[in-house]
Amino acid sequence: MCRIAGLVNPQNTGNESAKVKAMCDALQHGGPDDEGLYVSKDNSVIFGHRRLSIIDLSANGHQPMADSVAEVIISFNGEIYNYPELKHELKLLGAVFTNNTDTEVILQAYLHWNVSAFGRLRGMFAFALHDVKTNEVYLVRDSAGIKPLYYNIQNSQLAFASEVKAFKAAGISTQGNANWPVYLLAYGHIPEPHTTLQNVYSLPKSHYLRWQKNGSYTINAYRVNTETAPVNSKELAQEGIVQALNTAIKRQLIADAPIGVFLSGGIDSSLITLLANEQIEQLQTVSIFFNEKQYDERTYQQAVLEKISGKNYTHLVQQQEFERFFPAVLQAMDMPTTDGINSWFISKYAREAGLKTVLSGLGGDELFGGYPSFHRIKYLEYLKKLPAAALSLFSLAASAGYKKISYLANNGLNADYLALRGIFSINEIAAFTGTSSIHIKDILFADSMPDKTPYDKLKAARLEGGLYMKNQLLRDTDMMSMQHGLEVRVPFLDEDFTAFTESINPEIRFAAAPKQLLIDSFKNLLPAAVWQRKKMGFTFPLQQWMAANKDISAVENYRGALAKQKIKEFKTGKLHWSRAFALFQVQGHV
Numbered sequence: 001m002c003r004i005a006g007l008v009n010p011q012n013t014g015n016e017s018a019k020v021k022a023m024c025d026a027l028q029h030g031g032p033d034d035e036g037l038y039v040s041k042d043n044s045v046i047f048g049h050r051r052l053s054i055i056d057l058s059a060n061g062h063q064p065m066a067d068s069v070a071e072v073i074i075s076f077n078g079e080i081y082n083y084p085e086l087k088h089e090l091k092l093l094g095a096v097f098t099n100n101t102d103t104e105v106i107l108q109a110y111l112h113w114n115v116s117a118f119g120r121l122r123g124m125f126a127f128a129l130h131d132v133k134t135n136e137v138y139l140v141r142d143s144a145g146i147k148p149l150y151y152n153i154q155n156s157q158l159a160f161a162s163e164v165k166a167f168k169a170a171g172i173s174t175q176g177n178a179n180w181p182v183y184l185l186a187y188g189h190i191p192e193p194h195t196t197l198q199n200v201y202s203l204p205k206s207h208y209l210r211w212q213k214n215g216s217y218t219i220n221a222y223r224v225n226t227e228t229a230p231v232n233s234k235e236l237a238q239e240g241i242v243q244a245l246n247t248a249i250k251r252q253l254i255a256d257a258p259i260g261v262f263l264s265g266g267i268d269s270s271l272i273t274l275l276a277n278e279q280i281e282q283l284q285t286v287s288i289f290f291n292e293k294q295y296d297e298r299t300y301q302q303a304v305l306e307k308i309s310g311k312n313y314t315h316l317v318q319q320q321e322f323e324r325f326f327p328a329v330l331q332a333m334d335m336p337t338t339d340g341i342n343s344w345f346i347s348k349y350a351r352e353a354g355l356k357t358v359l360s361g362l363g364g365d366e367l368f369g370g371y372p373s374f375h376r377i378k379y380l381e382y383l384k385k386l387p388a389a390a391l392s393l394f395s396l397a398a399s400a401g402y403k404k405i406s407y408l409a410n411n412g413l414n415a416d417y418l419a420l421r422g423i424f425s426i427n428e429i430a431a432f433t434g435t436s437s438i439h440i441k442d443i444l445f446a447d448s449m450p451d452k453t454p455y456d457k458l459k460a461a462r463l464e465g466g467l468y469m470k471n472q473l474l475r476d477t478d479m480m481s482m483q484h485g486l487e488v489r490v491p492f493l494d495e496d497f498t499a500f501t502e503s504i505n506p507e508i509r510f511a512a513a514p515k516q517l518l519i520d521s522f523k524n525l526l527p528a529a530v531w532q533r534k535k536m537g538f539t540f541p542l543q544q545w546m547a548a549n550k551d552i553s554a555v556e557n558y559r560g561a562l563a564k565q566k567i568k569e570f571k572t573g574k575l576h577w578s579r580a581f582a583l584f585q586v587q588g589h590v
Helices: 016-026 083-092 102-120 165-169 180-187 234-252 267-277 298-305 319-332 341-352 364-368 373-383 388-396 400-409 413-421 426-433 437-445 457-482 495-503 516-521 542-548 561-571 577-589
Strands: 002-008 034-039 045-051 072-080 123-131 136-141 150-154 157-161 200-202 207-211 217-221 259-262 284-289 312-316 357-359 487-489
Touching: 002 016, 002 072, 002 123, 016 034, 016 045, 016 165, 045 072, 045 123, 072 102, 083 102, 102 123, 102 136, 102 207, 157 165, 180 413, 180 426, 180 437, 180 577, 234 267, 234 495, 234 516, 259 267, 259 341, 267 298, 267 364, 267 516, 284 298, 284 341, 298 312, 312 341, 319 341, 319 457, 319 542, 341 457, 364 457, 364 495, 364 516, 373 400, 373 413, 373 457, 388 400, 388 426, 400 413, 400 426, 413 437, 413 457, 426 437, 426 561, 426 577, 457 487, 542 561, 542 577, 561 577
Parallel strands: 259 284, 259 357, 284 312, 357 487
Antiparallel strands: 002 045, 002 157, 034 045, 072 123, 123 136, 136 207, 150 157, 150 200, 207 217
């Protein structure tokens, strides 16, 4: 895993290479082991790279990398887990390899299969390819959107980078996106494709951008090559889940650098830990605990640790650590978010333990119905039958939960999502930002189209996986882990595992209690204490800690009567910390 950046068809001002170097310098935290620069013969393509070496730690993994005859150049961020199988297949086709990296496999896959190669990759990736013969450039992003990739197109020039801050650092795009506070106050994050900078966008997952030498470009979807028949039997579903998840974990344990697992004590991380323990000796795990008993998961962590061999690195996190490192957490955010603090801390401790890559349980809730939204989604169907005017009146409710219902007066999946997970209502955002509710609606829903799919658990899965996980959990996990030079792998999002899970009849996949199918598939492995416990997300005592933080809780840091009122409510425990944190980033900090 690494960080990448580049310029294509750059304007000849004489400092293009320096700009790419500046972008890479801003990304050094994500690639501390090595750096490289590629400049094409005609100076029209410049790729930069910062390396975090995981597979083939030798100098052979230096990037940007060319194939054996320099027909294609790549700057690659991520891991290709099925590269040994692809390498074998490509050798039979006559491909010549000069090193043991997965990077070279991408080069040969493109040379032999062109753009159809993208759908054959299993992994997490964002990369840029320069086809020297055609002088075309491709930007490619993985099917789950695990690895970030941003681009900017201005004056017939394409710029790209792994983080938004790189564009600003190089002076490529410095104008702020005036709408980002609206997005943050509505979503708690900046939803794709938007960013905090004007004309800088996120490349969609499962897509590639093709840039031609004349400066024209297209953005196309690619198809992931997974073929699964419908699964209508619980027994077959459980067998398939066991097989596919074991395969995913086996793939993702490939590394030439120290590897471990995040162990929180929840079902997903416990399961990943126990399955990984069956495949490698002396598994290393990283855990966090708190003095605040309602957040302390040591009992469940210990139930798992008693079943595995290896070393557990456990850390007590207290208010004083939060206060000490909070400025560093804010600085690590590539874009404002109400999530990621937990990922920053546990990634810090994992790296200090000597690990360079870890497995995470992220994705299990989204695939198997682990969130309250999977139950609540059915109520949206009844609410949507009300006239839009009636739905808008919910914005006047006292309860934050009822206020969110007013989002249903608008069309589209985003409105459904905000009704379930929104931070503030449209009227509140208008008051915070000093504009009108109509203007806020235009920003959030100008391009929204009605969504006619049923309000069932499949729609909840689309909302949680396609919006919450993609826009917030994956992005924040990547940013916060890479801030410490740590790679986080997510076996639940393995392409084949995801495809199999989505082929299961929804009545089986979401039957009974939340995640029951996943639990039943591994009931003989998971400790009863883990799967019988009440669900609790991997979170910190932030309600107390942020209330005690003098910057967040200082009413004088905020502008406007409503913002000051909300912070007063927060200090008395009547406002959730995520809402206060969003306001802080919009008004108190930024």
